[in-house]
Structures are given as structure tokens and as C-alpha cells.
Amino acid sequence: MNHSISLTVNGARRDFVLDDPRVTLLDLLRERLQLTGTKKGCDRGQCGACTILVDGKRINSCLALAISHDGADILTIEGVARGDQLHPVQAAFIAHDGFQCGFCTPGQIMSAIGMMQEAQAGNDPERIRECMSGNLCRCGAYAGIVDAVLEAQTGMDESNQRRSA
Amino acid sequence: MKPFDYIRPATVAEAVAAAVQPGAVYLAAGTNLLDLMKGGVSRPDRLVDVTHLDGLDGIETLADGSLRIGTLVSNADLAHDANFAKSYPAVAEALLSGASAQLRNAATVGGNLLQRTRCAYFYDTASRCNKREAGLGCDARDGENRTHAVLGWSESCIATHPSDFCVPLLALDAVVEIEGRNGRREIALDALHRLPANTPERESALEPGDLVVAVRLPPAARGFATHARYLKVRERTSYAFAVVSAAAALRIENGKVAEARLALGGVAAKPWRARAAEDVLKGVTPTADAFQEAAWRALTDAKPSGDNAFKIELARRIVVRALTLAAAGTPARIPALPASPFASTSGAIHA
Numbered sequence: 001m002n003h004s005i006s007l008t009v010n011g012a013r014r015d016f017v018l019d020d021p022r023v024t025l026l027d028l029l030r031e032r033l034q035l036t037g038t039k040k041g042c043d044r045g046q047c048g049a050c051t052i053l054v055d056g057k058r059i060n061s062c063l064a065l066a067i068s069h070d071g072a073d074i075l076t077i078e079g080v081a082r083g084d085q086l087h088p089v090q091a092a093f094i095a096h097d098g099f100q101c102g103f104c105t106p107g108q109i110m111s112a113i114g115m116m117q118e119a120q121a122g123n124d125p126e127r128i129r130e131c132m133s134g135n136l137c138r139c140g141a142y143a144g145i146v147d148a149v150l151e152a153q154t155g156m157d158e159s160n161q162r163r164s165a
Numbered sequence: 166m167k168p169f170d171y172i173r174p175a176t177v178a179e180a181v182a183a184a185v186q187p188g189a190v191y192l193a194a195g196t197n198l199l200d201l202m203k204g205g206v207s208r209p210d211r212l213v214d215v216t217h218l219d220g221l222d223g224i225e226t227l228a229d230g231s232l233r234i235g236t237l238v239s240n241a242d243l244a245h246d247a248n249f250a251k252s253y254p255a256v257a258e259a260l261l262s263g264a265s266a267q268l269r270n271a272a273t274v275g276g277n278l279l280q281r282t283r284c285a286y287f288y289d290t291a292s293r294c295n296k297r298e299a300g301l302g303c304d305a306r307d308g309e310n311r312t313h314a315v316l317g318w319s320e321s322c323i324a325t326h327p328s329d330f331c332v333p334l335l336a337l338d339a340v341v342e343i344e345g346r347n348g349r350r351e352i353a354l355d356a357l358h359r360l361p362a363n364t365p366e367r368e369s370a371l372e373p374g375d376l377v378v379a380v381r382l383p384p385a386a387r388g389f390a391t392h393a394r395y396l397k398v399r400e401r402t403s404y405a406f407a408v409v410s411a412a413a414a415l416r417i418e419n420g421k422v423a424e425a426r427l428a429l430g431g432v433a434a435k436p437w438r439a440r441a442a443e444d445v446l447k448g449v450t451p452t453a454d455a456f457q458e459a460a461w462r463a464l465t466d467a468k469p470s471g472d473n474a475f476k477i478e479l480a481r482r483i484v485v486r487a488l489t490l491a492a493a494g495t496p497a498r499i500p501a502l503p504a505s506p507f508a509s510t511s512g513a514i515h516a
Binding site for chain 1 (some may be wrong): 166199200204245266270271313402403502
């Protein structure tokens with residue numbers, strides 16, 4: 001039986017017909033939309049490489065059935081920059097060498113963006129490490145990742161202060 | 166993954182009717198179920214998706230002072246609800262010590278209660294497991310079993326229940342609301358999960374079609390807000406299941422323990438309430454000696470199921486530490502490393 005679903009992906013509405021309910025959001029993004037920035041690492045919810053935002057919240061797209069998310073608003077790594085202008089978290093990852101091979105990086109960046117929206121960690125490095133523990137980096141670039149997230153968070157705090165001043 | 170039919174019911178009644186069929190299971194976030202299906206451990210014929218049902222995602226205070234938590238509230242939304250964290254701090258801390266931020270954003274209250282064991286032999290379909298398939302045998306008995314059960318286990322099964330959330334919920338006398346073929350009923354959380362005995366494949370008191378619709382905390386649960394902690398020993402500081410955990414909650418009046426609550430995690434096929442330890446604390450001055458006595462009472466019936474005798478002593482120590490930290494007072498903010506016994510907390514006497 002075919003199932004029709006529609007999603008908003010990086011701001012654009014997309015309609016799909018699924019001939020099999022087994023497809024995950026991760027596979028839908030990669031195979032149907034060719035949005036291959038979202039990575040398939042473990043495919044079992046253990047590594048965080050597939051992290052995307054669904055209705056503003058970071059989740060593991062490998063453990064989410066597309067059919068169950070009919071109507072959802074999805075943000076992937078392809079949707080965070082504005083044209084050539086990088087998202088502040090992307091820029092901070094470059095500035096702090098927050099990666100080596102780069103495979104985990106889209107998931108790290110999406111997770112960091114989600115984490116900043118959750119506003120639980122602030123600019124406390126220990127809380128940032130804890131709140132980013134769902135994203136593994138096999139190259140061990142954690143020090144740079146935490147520095148990058150800290151800088152992005154601090155930049156956001158300062159920008160908010162300027163706006164409210 | 167085995168093919169399945171997908172059903173999206175419009176009402177709870179439709180959901181129950183669809184899930185009564187043999188081979189049907191409920192789908193909430195799927196963070197545990199999809200993992201099990203990908204591994205061939207769970208092979209349902211039909212998924213009944215309850216995530217689009219209305220009215221199951223609220224957190225409400227009832228007239229009598231109870232708190233009712235809808236089954237679809239995410240673990241993160243519950244833990245980050247300011248009123249909830251203030252009134253039930255050990256529950257919030259337990260939630261934040263579980264899984265990762267991504268998983269907590271998706272995972273639901275009902276799904277957390279009904280998550281399956283993390284026993285590696287249950288997960289490995291090439292191994293024998295009585296829980297996965299009745300009568301197959303248990304390869305954990307003679308296998309890598311250092312993290313397995315030390316309480317309530319049987320020759321058929323030595324698996325543990327992995328939930329953190331359930332441990333303080335049990336200590337606070339949580340009640341589970343269930344919608345089934347014969348309408349609404351409720352049971353104590355303590356009666357939801359079953360010990361294995363000779364039927365480890367039967368994990369809960371739920372019947373076919375039963376849907377957990379809410380979890381309720383009784384009015385008395387708020388009385389422990391100022392002296393409550395959850396502590397969890399893991400193989401790594403974050404994003405790992407408990408080797409042993411403990412939820413301790415005290416009501417202290419005039420320097421004495423008016424009432425104590427204690428539950429353990431990671432030690433049995435269900436979250437484990439330690440009532441004998443609670444009894445021994447009633448009316449006493451909260452001292453290290455009293456907490457040691459409580460810890461001995463809590464583990465009186467424990468016995469190793471393999472290479473895990475260390476868990477008994479570890480559990481005693483984590484009980485003493487949790488009680489000590491609870492007596493010192495709930496921290497104003499959940500620590501940076503939730504539930505970690507290695508985190509420093511001002512005012513704490515280290516056990």
C-alpha cells in the first residue's frame with residue numbers, strides 16, 4: 001500500500017509517495033532528495049552523524065520513520081547557511097578546527113544548533129560537552145568542537161545583548 | 166527489517182482495536198523499537214502509530230495535587246519543564262542522565278517505561294535468549310554478564326531493565342494509566358514490569374492492545390522535592406546505560422527522617438524498590454551509619470548471576486552516596502553531569 005506524506009525540508013514543501021513504510025527520514029533525505037550532508041554512521045542511534053532538526057528539535061534521523069513524521073518541518077545541514085554566508089556554528093567549526101575527516105561534522109553542527117536553541121548549556125564547557133555527548137567523533141576532534149560551540153554560543157549571547165541594548 | 170503494515174489511528178479507541186491483533190505493536194518515537202527492528206530482534210507485522218493522537222502530550226496538575234504526564238511527552242520536554250524539575254528533581258535528573266540529547270528529544274514517557282533490556286544476548290539474534298524467544302535458552306548465564314541482574318533474576322533470564330526514568334518514578338509511587346479493550350484502568354508502576362521467573366518473554370502486566378496513556382505522580386511525591394537525588398554509575402560519564410543507579414528521596418522534619426524512599430536501577434528486570442531500607446530510615450537521624458544500615462537492607466537478597474558480584478557492593482555504596490546527597494539537599498540546579506557520582510556538589514559529604 002502506498003502512503004502519501006508531505007514535509008517541509010529546508011523551507012520548501014516536499015511531497016512523497018512511499019511504497020514501503022520502512023523508510024527512515026535519513027534514507028528519505030539521502031536517497032530521495034539527494035541531501036547527502038546528513039550522514040549514515042551507525043544507523044542505530046548511537047553516533048549522532050544523522051542529526052537533523054525536526055520541528056526545531058535535534059533528533060537522530062536514522063531512528064525516525066518518515067511516514068510517522070508527515071507534516072514535519074525539517075532542517076538539515078544544507079539549509080543552515082544563507083547563500084554563501086555560513087551559519088555562525090559552521091564558521092566557528094572552521095575557525096577552531098572542529099573536525100578532521102569531517103564525516104561527523106554535519107551532525108555535530110546540527111546538534112550544536114539544536115543545543116543552542118535548547119538553551120540548557122549556556123557557555124559552560126562542561127555542560128556543552130554533556131549536551132553534545134550524542135555526537136561521536138572518531139578522529140577525536142572534541143577539543144576543537146567544544147571550542148567552536150563555545151564561540152558560537154558566546155557570539156549569539158553578545159548579538160542578543162546588542163539587539164536588546 | 167521485516168516488512169510491516171503501518172496504521173495511523175485517529176483515536177485511542179481505534180489504536181487499541183488495531184493493536185489487539187497478533188503481531189501488532191505500538192509505535193511512538195521508535196528510538197528503541199526501530200533499533201530492535203533493524204537488528205531483527207523485534208519483527209512486528211503491524212505498527213500502530215500513536216504519535217498523531219490528540220491529548221496524550223500534556224503535563225497537568227490535577228485538583229488533588231497529583232501530576233499527570235501524558236504518554237507522548239518527550240523525555241526532554243518533561244525534564245526541562247521548570248515546574249516539573251522543581252517539584253520532582255530526582256526524576257528530572259534521571260531523565261537527563263539517560264541516552265543523548267537527540268534521543269531525549271524524541272523518546273516518550275510511555276516508550277521509556279516499555280523499553281527493552283540492553284542484554285547483548287537479547288540483541289544478538291545468533292545467541293540463545295529466552296526473552297526473545299521462549300524456551301530457547303540463555304547464553305548470558307555463561308557469557309559476558311558483568312552488568313547483569315543481582316536481584317530478582319532466574320535461571321531463565323538475568324537481564325536488567327535499562328530505564329533511568331522509572332527508578333525515581335517508582336520511589337515516588339508513580340501510577341500508570343492504561344487504555345485497553347475493556348476501557349481505562351490503572352496500576353502501580355511497581356506492578357507494570359514483571360520479574361522473569363520461568364516466563365521472561367512476558368515483561369509487563371500489559372495485555373494485547375493495552376496502551377499506556379499517562380503516568381501519574383501522587384500528591385505526596387512533591388513532599389520530597391528538597392531532598393532528592395538520582396545517582397548512576399556508568400562505564401562512561403555520559404550517554405551510557407546504568408551499571409547500577411539509585412534514586413533517594415527524603416522528607417526531613419526536625420532533623421529526623423520522617424519518610425524515606427529508595428529505588429535501584431540496573432540491578433533487576435524491573436526498577437527495584439527497596440522498602441526494607443526505607444523502613445529502617447523512618448524516624449532516625451540521617452547519619453552515615455543509618456545510610457549504611459539502609460544500604461545493607463536494600464541488598465540483603467542480592468546474589469551474583471555471573472561475574473557481577475561487584476555490583477552488589479557498588480549498589481550499596483551508590484545507595485549510601487545517594488542518601489547522603491539527598492540529605493545534604495537537592496542542588497539549586499541539576500549538575501552539569503546529571504546523576505554522575507563523580508561530579509562535585511557543594512555541601513555533599515562523600516560516602
